Amino acid sequence: MSWMEQLVQTYDENERFAGRENVEGMRALLPPVGHIVQNAQIEMTLNTDGELIQAEAIPKEERATLIPCTPDSASRTSSPSPHPLHDNLSYIARDYYDFAKKAPKGEEIPYLMYKKLLGAWAESASVSPKVRAVYRYISNHDVIHDLIEKKVLYQDSNGKLLEKWTNKDAPKPPIFNVVAGDILKAMVRFRVVLDGDDCPELWKDTALQKEYQRFFEQYFSEVEEQLCYATGKILSATDKHGKGIRFAGDGAKIISSNDMSGFTFRGRFVDGDECISIGYESSQKAMNALSWLTRNQGYTHDGRVFLAWGRCGQTPPPVFDDTARLTRRRCTAGTARPSSLKGWAESLTNALAGYRHAFKQAEMSQVNVMILDAATKGRLSICYYSEMAGEDFIERIEKWHRHGCWRQHGYDSEKGEPFVYFGVPTPKRIAEACHGENVGDAQMKLELERIFYAILQGNPLPVDMERMVLGRAVKRAVSDDYYSWRRQIVEPACSIIVRRLNLVKEEYTVALDETKDDRSYLFGRMIAVADQMERATYSREEMGSRTTNAMRYMEIFSSRPATTWKTLHKKLLPYQQKREMYGGKERKLISKIGSMFKEEDFLSDRPLDGRFLLGFYCQQYAMEQEREENRKKKAQQEEEV
DSSP states (O other): OHHHHHHHHHHHHTGGGTTOOSOTTOSSOOOOTTEEEEEOOEEEEEETTSOEEEEEEOOGGGOEEEEEOOHHHHTOSSSOOOOSSSEEHHHHOTTGGGTSSOOOSGGGOHHHHHHHHHHHHHTSTTOOHHHHHHHHHHHHSOHHHHHHHTTSSOBOTTSOBOSSOOOTTSOOOTHHHHOOSOGGGOEEEEEEEOTTOSOOBGGGOHHHHHHHHHHHHHHTTTSOEEEOTTTSSEEEEESOOOOOOSSTTOOOBSSOOOOTTTTSSTTSOSSGGGTOOEEHHHHHHHHHHHHHHHHHHOEEETTEEEEEEESTTOOOOOSSOOHHHHHHHTSOTTOOOOOSHHHHHHHHHHHHHHHHHHHHHSSOOEEEEEEEEESSSSBEEEEEEEEEEHHHHHHHHHHHHHHTOEEEEEEETTTTEEEEEEEOOOHHHHHHHHHOTTOOHHHHHHHHHHHHHHHHHTOOOOHHHHHHHHHHHTOGGGOSOHHHHIIIIIHHHHHHHHHHHHTTTOOOOSSOOTTOOOHHHHHHHHHHHHHHHHHTTSOHHHHTTOOOHHHHTHHHHHHSHHHHHHHHHHHHHHHHHHHGGGTOHHHHHHHHHHTTSOHHHHHOOOOOOTHHHHHHHHHHHHHHHHHHHHHHHHHHHHHHO
16 A cells, blocks of 8 residues: 555645645645545525525636535445535436436435535534525525526426527527536536625635535544554545546546445455455545646546656656656746757756756655556556655656657747757657557557656667667658658657667767768668758759658668669669769768778668668758758858858
């Protein structure tokens, strides 16, 4: 239960933020003990006498609502169990069965159960007048009829509630945009307007949250106390544990022992208490902390959550950021992006130094890492869990960004413009480079997990990923757009390849190394020059659409370079003649590169390895820089003239 102990301690360290909205640096709210976050669709405003003032549908971006709960209601599925204050129409509306199916007999009517629980709270000592106002309203009014009068809900000609808006001539009411499915399952939250009170929103009232916790301790005081396996304390035990961990409405639970007819205990125990007992407070703290961390700093893809969090309020560097985003997180507003490889290296150093300083100041320099996923809708599993020192975690992140550093193209959504950075792309982009942009969710989850492990363990990416991305990169002929091929496949591929090489002490960078005599690197340089020789003769319209002979032969060239080079060289002769008027610089460069080969390497048809792609890109980048310098010199000369 180490992971649960860590979550409980994380909650205790951040308890001062519990129930508070709009805390700087937090995208999600930390639910207090006895509370969960649910999506509400309808908001009703009452006065102190329990009379309805206003009702409206809630926009999607404002639906998240902190609500009090009980152990049963927080984990409810099909069995009725009311929340104490905000709840679905089936619980708060006494006229619910005027519009729904036939009512059940006895105390199983959800409205009666809700009224009894809310009444107990409203009659407790030192209760807020806001709670009494809600109790008066649901006791004396028909909620659904009131919502129909306020034009929030609508009836058809037979008196039944409209489930879907079919009148195309009239604008669609807001409720049909925020409720998916059965409108009678919509959740209602309450506001109560009191003189002198500056917080009518009951879900934001921190005093009301503490008041409910006191009521809960009294109302459920007869719960048996047992040893809590998570904390080692004697606490009121619970066999009902929270859900909604990955997102509001998530029904999957990490801990569950309520399946008495299946294989939950495997014949070893009579009931779940013989296996483990957990205190209600510990369960609430752990699950609320986990849901808060997941929403704040977790990375989720198709239900799989990748999470890393620090202790003592420290936030570790994000694992799934590209280098550009990681460095921008630690920059002050308005700071210009670096423009060179050296500038990006310094920016990364400064960003990680900031994280290191924060961890050194903390009482405990520790990072916890977890992967969550649900095999079924009701069961959430911990696929991976690890604890490591904060310094070790930051060192692994630094290795990921330094050893895989390459020239990349990104897009600034705020400015609406592309930009160039030196570093590693996001893991998602790496997976897309290996499998294509239309990779399935199951495959994407698997690849992200493999990349996640490689980052945390400081290892190179799996060799099959390198082979796959290299195989896609050399198939230039199957890609329509040259620049998309280069930015979406070649650049991430170079990051994958160069990381493996740099981890074994081979220093490869995007800067061209004219001293390297590796066979694959040299052949990569040669095909880059051949590509430039032909491309330089194209018109502006042909640049983005026409494919050079070098690119057409790239795949077979990587498999049989010596034989293919003879064919390619013949194809280049017409373009070579055109370029001779400019000094034949490409021809001279090919001759220079060829002179660096060992004879047996140049004549061999052995397949090329990943260095081929590095040499190709480095040579292209060097020629781009040369052309850019020439343009600047020409522009400067024209200005002087």
